[in-house]
Amino acid sequence: MTCRRKWIQISIIAAIMLVLPFFFPSGYYYRVGALVFVNALSVVGLVILVGYAGQISLGHAGFAGIGAYACALAPTHLGLHPAVAILLGALISAALALLIGRPILRLKGYYLGVATLGFGILVSMVLSNERALTGGPDGMSVPDLGLRSLLRDMGWRISGGEFWYGLNAVVLLIGIWIALNLYQSATGRAMRALHGSEVAAQTVGIDVPRIKLQAFVISAVYASVAGSLLALQNGFITPEVAGFMHSVEMVTMAVLGGVGSVLGATLGAAILTLLPQVLTVFAEYEQLVLGLIMVLVMIFLPRGLLPSIVAKLRGRGE
Amino acid sequence: MSILEVKGLGISFGGLRAVNDVSFAVKPGEIVSVIGPNGAGKTTLFNMISGVYMPGVGQVFLEGQDITARAPYLLARQGLTRTFQNLQIFQEMTVLENVIAGFHLTERGPIWADLLSWPSARKRAGEVRNGAYELLTRVRLEKAAEEEAGNLSYGALKRLEIARALAMSPKVLLLDEPAAGCNAVETEEIDALIAELAASGIAILLVEHDMKMVMRISNHIVVLDHGEKIAEGTPTEVSRNPDVIAAYLGSEEETAHADG
Incomplete structure (x- = not known):
């Protein structure tokens, strides 16, 4: 992918982000948009791990949980500013990913899936059971980021929805930019190479365990930052953020959109975040529909929505 | 001075001695071929030299340094790499x-x-x-x-x-059947390419079934049968060696039976 294509992709998403609010029937949709961007951020991280490096994680919500609770706990207990708490959460997630990634990334396929699943469940159990600290399953409140009041002081009055829509959009764009940079870099190419053939990757001097670990840590940081933003924008957080269903949602979004494509992953996140909003009936059957979508995509569009559409269009063009 | 040296290399898989006590050396710019009937242990030998398998016994030296059982990516960093019989693209x-x-x-x-x-x-x-x-x-x-x-x-x-x-930019290049599945024209192209690479100073270790190609481009040939080195020498020496002829005729008879 050339540099030009990278900027075209980023411009398309930025343009959509800018134009969309003109069609919002009410201020509520800023909130929905902000949620789409947060989910897309963690899915873009997953694309790096799953799409680039070919490693599965069924426990990435664990890192989202760490990011979320860092923002809930660090300001009250350590007196840190919530913005600094985002960085702290990312740092803890990265350190933890480094620690657990070393042993579990030796595993392949299902085994890696189960090991990461175990990690996710562990985090969500700790968050549920440490009542004294986290308030248990009932969750806990998260302090305000404080940026909006800063803007107000500067004479810029915007609603909470508008603020989070804007902030998350900017963070997501940065996340996409970094993921696309990685794609066309030596490290990203090494990730995609070991995805194709580990043994061949080694013969060109690629340190396979190290590159896998880098992908794991980077994607953990994405999930952590997304978790932090989610906690801050909701002002409240429960252990569900680290739960198994959240991990499955992330993977489904990635697979639906196209796990090898950053743009596709964003699309997948948008669709699966919007569906329950559009079809309220969907909420009760969420898990059922998630499963169904997963099965259908795997059968009919194994490369995901966006890459399949692009391939179809190209095929027609030739 | 040889750049790659293999000393007494051997490996067993569950009691079966796939490769036993194989030694040879490759100099820079030299093309050394490993030949032998199917199942003679050629690819296993390659896998041991390139760090994919850990040898049971013996040693591999690269530029005088013991590199036995070193991870493939480290070997790559020292200038040894390979291609694969079944493509790894x-x-x-x-x-x-x-x-x-x-x-x-x-x-x-x-x-x-x-x-x-x-x-x-x-x-x-x-x-x-x-x-x-x-x-x-x-x-x-x-x-x-x-x-x-x-x-x-x-x-x-x-x-x-x-x-x-x-x-x-490898110093030593292991090619595992580079011409397998290629037509005559493609084989000739690969043939010329290999000769060119050797001329540029790369030491080449080759496993190949196409005997015409092997005889044409090799400086030195190592013959394996049932995991043992049964002969070694220039193409002319090897092609006149009675043990080699026996090993190959034997296998050709078997193939003839199989085809019949």
């Missing part, structure tokens, strides 16, 4: 990207620079891109540069694999 990457991936050791830098697309990272990428194009031209795949590697023909993929291996 990065299927979902473009042809050009496959070769660029071969430049990993030249291109890699700090990861933060890669994540931020820092000028230094872009500079590294730009430099190896030109090198990759040159290599593709050398194996006559420059027109397919932007195609997805998975779409290429078998013979083209064989050449791509060699181009990728060359990207890391």
Whole structure:
């Protein structure tokens, strides 16, 4: 992918982000948009791990949980500013990913899936059971980021929805930019190479365990930052953020959109975040529909929505 | 002075001695071929030298240094690489990207620079891109540069694999059946390419079934049968060796039976 294509992709998403609010029937949709961007951020991280490096994680919500609770706990207990708490959460997630990634990334396929699943469940159990600290399953409140009041002081009055829509959009764009940079870099190419053939990757001097670990840590940081933003924008957080269903949602979004494509992953996140909003009936059957979508995509569009559409269009063009 | 030296190498799989006490040496610019009937242990020998299998006994020396059972990526960093009998291509990457991936050791830098697309990272990428194009031209795949590697023909993929291996400027190159599945024209091309590489000073260790090719380009031949080295020498010496003839005639009779 050339540099030009990278900027075209980023411009398309930025343009959509800018134009969309003109069609919002009410201020509520800023909130929905902000949620789409947060989910897309963690899915873009997953694309790096799953799409680039070919490693599965069924426990990435664990890192989202760490990011979320860092923002809930660090300001009250350590007196840190919530913005600094985002960085702290990312740092803890990265350190933890480094620690657990070393042993579990030796595993392949299902085994890696189960090991990461175990990690996710562990985090969500700790968050549920440490009542004294986290308030248990009932969750806990998260302090305000404080940026909006800063803007107000500067004479810029915007609603909470508008603020989070804007902030998350900017963070997501940065996340996409970094993921696309990685794609066309030596490290990203090494990730995609070991995805194709580990043994061949080694013969060109690629340190396979190290590159896998880098992908794991980077994607953990994405999930952590997304978790932090989610906690801050909701002002409240429960252990569900680290739960198994959240991990499955992330993977489904990635697979639906196209796990090898950053743009596709964003699309997948948008669709699966919007569906329950559009079809309220969907909420009760969420898990059922998630499963169904997963099965259908795997059968009919194994490369995901966006890459399949692009391939179809190209095929027609030739 | 030999660059690659194999001393008493052997390995057993569950009691079966796949390779037993094999020794030989390769000098820079020399083409050494390992031949033998099917199942003689040629690929197993390759896997031990290239660090894929850990040898049960024996040692491998690269430039005088003991490299026995060292991880393949470390061997690559010391200048030893290989191609595979069953192709190992990065299927979902473009042809050009496959070769660029071969430049990993030249291109890699700090990861933060890669994540931020820092000028230094872009500079590294730009430099190896030109090198990759040159290599593709050398194996006559420059027109397919932007195609997805998975779409290429078998013979083209064989050449791509060699181009990728060359990207890391190896001192020792192990080629496992580079001409397998190629037609006569493609075989001749690969033939010429290998001779050219050796002339540029690369030590080449070759496993190949095409005897005409082996006899034509090898400086030295090592013959394996049932995991043992039964003969060694120049193509002329080896082709006159009674043990070699017996091993090959035996196997040809078996094939004739199998075909009949």
